[in-house]
Amino acid sequence: MELLKRIEETARRDGSRSAYRSRDGEISYRDLWENSGRLAGYLQEKLPSDGSPLIVYGHKSFMMPVCFLACVRSGHPYCPVDTGMTKTRIRDIAGIVGQLFILAPETEDTGIFGSGYEVLGQKECFQAAQEGPKILNCPERNGEESFYIIFTSGSTGKPKGVVITCDNLEHYLQWSSGLAGGIAEGSVFLDQAPFSFDLSVMDLYTGLYTGSTVIAVDKTLQQDSLAMMAFLTANHVEYWVSTPSFAEVCLAEPQFDEIRLKTIKAFLFCGETLPVKTAAMLKNRFPAAKVINTYGPTESTVCVTAVEITNEMIRRGGALPVGMPKPGTKILIQPDNQEVLILGDTVSPGYFRDLEKTEAAFFTGYEGVCGYRTGDTGHFDEEGLLYCDGRLDRQIKLHGYRIELDDVETNLLKIDGVSQAAVVPFVRKGKVGGMNAFVVVDQCQIPQGFHGRKRIREELGKLLPSYMIPKRVIILDELPLTANDKIDRKRLERTR
Amino acid sequence: MEERILTILEDICRDPVVREDPDIDLMEEGLMDSLDYVNFLIDIEDEFGIIIAPTEVTREEVATPAKIIQVVLSRLDEMEE
Numbered sequence: 001m002e003l004l005k006r007i008e009e010t011a012r013r014d015g016s017r018s019a020y021r022s023r024d025g026e027i028s029y030r031d032l033w034e035n036s037g038r039l040a041g042y043l044q045e046k047l048p049s050d051g052s053p054l055i056v057y058g059h060k061s062f063m064m065p066v067c068f069l070a071c072v073r074s075g076h077p078y079c080p081v082d083t084g085m086t087k088t089r090i091r092d093i094a095g096i097v098g099q100l101f102i103l104a105p106e107t108e109d110t111g112i113f114g115s116g117y118e119v120l121g122q123k124e125c126f127q128a129a130q131e132g133p134k135i136l137n138c139p140e141r142n143g144e145e146s147f148y149i150i151f152t153s154g155s156t157g158k159p160k161g162v163v164i165t166c167d168n169l170e171h172y173l174q175w176s177s178g179l180a181g182g183i184a185e186g187s188v189f190l191d192q193a194p195f196s197f198d199l200s201v202m203d204l205y206t207g208l209y210t211g212s213t214v215i216a217v218d219k220t221l222q223q224d225s226l227a228m229m230a231f232l233t234a235n236h237v238e239y240w241v242s243t244p245s246f247a248e249v250c251l252a253e254p255q256f257d258e259i260r261l262k263t264i265k266a267f268l269f270c271g272e273t274l275p276v277k278t279a280a281m282l283k284n285r286f287p288a289a290k291v292i293n294t295y296g297p298t299e300s301t302v303c304v305t306a307v308e309i310t311n312e313m314i315r316r317g318g319a320l321p322v323g324m325p326k327p328g329t330k331i332l333i334q335p336d337n338q339e340v341l342i343l344g345d346t347v348s349p350g351y352f353r354d355l356e357k358t359e360a361a362f363f364t365g366y367e368g369v370c371g372y373r374t375g376d377t378g379h380f381d382e383e384g385l386l387y388c389d390g391r392l393d394r395q396i397k398l399h400g401y402r403i404e405l406d407d408v409e410t411n412l413l414k415i416d417g418v419s420q421a422a423v424v425p426f427v428r429k430g431k432v433g434g435m436n437a438f439v440v441v442d443q444c445q446i447p448q449g450f451h452g453r454k455r456i457r458e459e460l461g462k463l464l465p466s467y468m469i470p471k472r473v474i475i476l477d478e479l480p481l482t483a484n485d486k487i488d489r490k491r492l493e494r495t496r
Numbered sequence: 497m498e499e500r501i502l503t504i505l506e507d508i509c510r511d512p513v514v515r516e517d518p519d520i521d522l523m524e525e526g527l528m529d530s531l532d533y534v535n536f537l538i539d540i541e542d543e544f545g546i547i548i549a550p551t552e553v554t555r556e557e558v559a560t561p562a563k564i565i566q567v568v569l570s571r572l573d574e575m576e577e
Contacts, residue, residue, distance in 0.1 A: 426510075428507075434510065436510070449513075449516075450511065450517070450525075453511060453513075454526070457526060458526075471509075473511075
């Protein structure tokens with residue numbers, strides 16, 4: 001596998017180069033290769049070579065990438081589970097994975113999975129990575145074998161494990177390493193998303209693929225934006241990878257600019273819609289940095305389209321494009337409902353042990369190419385740039401009108417003084433009775449109380465027909481975020 | 497009684513201002529359109545068992561939360577007599 005070859009080569013050529021660093025320590029390429037090899041040897045002795053997946057439970061320790069590579073090098077795909085997940089979800093995932101042996105390199109609290117599991121805690125993981133059998137008959141990975149399994153929340157609440165093969169990841173990295181004009185060898189990446197969120201694949205593996213250093217910020221550090229910025233500055237971060245919501249939290253801090261973060265070359269966004277206001281503020285604070293918008297579902301290995309956001313796109317206003325498909329990927333728009341279909345070499349073979357959901361979402365296209373129905377709606381402009389319009393499950397029918405909730409959000413953000421917006425349906429007497437709009441405002445521009453709410457509704461009325469105006473506007477200090485730093489719309493739906 | 501009417505009104509208008517400002521003009525401020533008004537009357541019927549036809553009262557008579565409460569209360573009184 002090219003990724004593993006490259007890591008080994010960097011370890012041999014420039015072994016002391018830092019591969020990954022977080023607040024609790026760092027690991028060089030030499031140690032990453034050596035320790036993951038020893039841990040892989042330990043796993044080979046410990047487990048049957050049946051290709052079964054292994055849970056790696058932890059957060060941002062330098063032992064996480066060691067464990068990931070150890071799993072892969074011993075012939076097992078890994079399944080990252082973040083310590084920030086709820087116990088119910090953790091146990092649901094462990095139940096589906098069905099492997100009783102678990103790697104937990106960041107904790108001695110090995111009881112979270114319940115009884116019946118053998119959990120290798122922090123000390124034992126570390127020991128196995130130091131003292132495991134050196135000899136390792138590292139199998140050449142077949143491209144169709146699984147590399148990782150990342151669970152996404154199913155709409156029914158039962159998590160779905162997206163299987164990503166070695167080939168999927170390899171095809172993705174061939175493209176992602178060329179983003180932002182090409183990632184130079186020895187660059188520095190920000191790693192912010194939990195490993196259980198596949199956005200982290202963008203920085204971790206694009207980083208390791210290009211011999212770069214990955215700088216991880218843990219959840220606690222993320223709560224303190226000034227301390228986090230000092231950490232990023234000290235580590236000369238060049239490529240920023242996050243959700244737009246996470247960047248918006250940082251933008252609330254006036255010191256978040258190129259004077260403090262001199263080395264930033266590009267912002268790479270994925271995971272949710274990039275609002276034009278956020279892009280404009282970033283361009284303003286970091287005039288020399290590129291802002292790159294990307295799009296793609298976990299089911300097609302992080303993302304499959306990308307575009308650099310230009311000042312011209314920002315001036316035009318409205319929704320930003322998500323870009324052109326990468327080589328090896330074809331995107332089709334289903335004519336009847338505008339659903340985005342992805343076909344190509346990064347599409348997952350399906351959900352782990354869930355044939356029913358796999359058959360519902362995946363299909364085989366021409367010449368056996370794997371395809372995935374995203375559930376997103378979109379369109380192409382005349383230049384061939386894709387735009388995401390919304391989600392099929394974010395369309396509501398109200399008094400006979402079909403409304404895209406994302407469309408209402410985009411228009412709310414056009415109003416001066418509205419900095420963030422989320423629109424959710426509210427249910428009255430068992431059916432959708434209207435929309436609630438949650439907004440964050442600049443208090444200098446939008447008055448408090450009823451007059452502020454009325455102003456927003458009136459301004460929106462200049463942009464949209466009256467049936468698209470949310471009945472209720474709720475002004476919040478900040479929008480709630482999920483563990484993956486996306487706007488938590490489910491929670492807003494429960495807010496009355 | 498007033499509280500129950502206000503709860504229904506807030507549920508229909510979807511804005512807490514109906515409690516804060518009893519004299520706010522609901523139609524003029526965009527808090528209640530004609531469809532909302534009909535839904536409000538249905539909810540009042542469900543809650544109190546009094547039937548008010550939309551045409552029975554003029555818009556002016558139910559322009560504000562205070563006026564609406566007056567109309568509903570007087571209907572309730574009539575019913576008891």
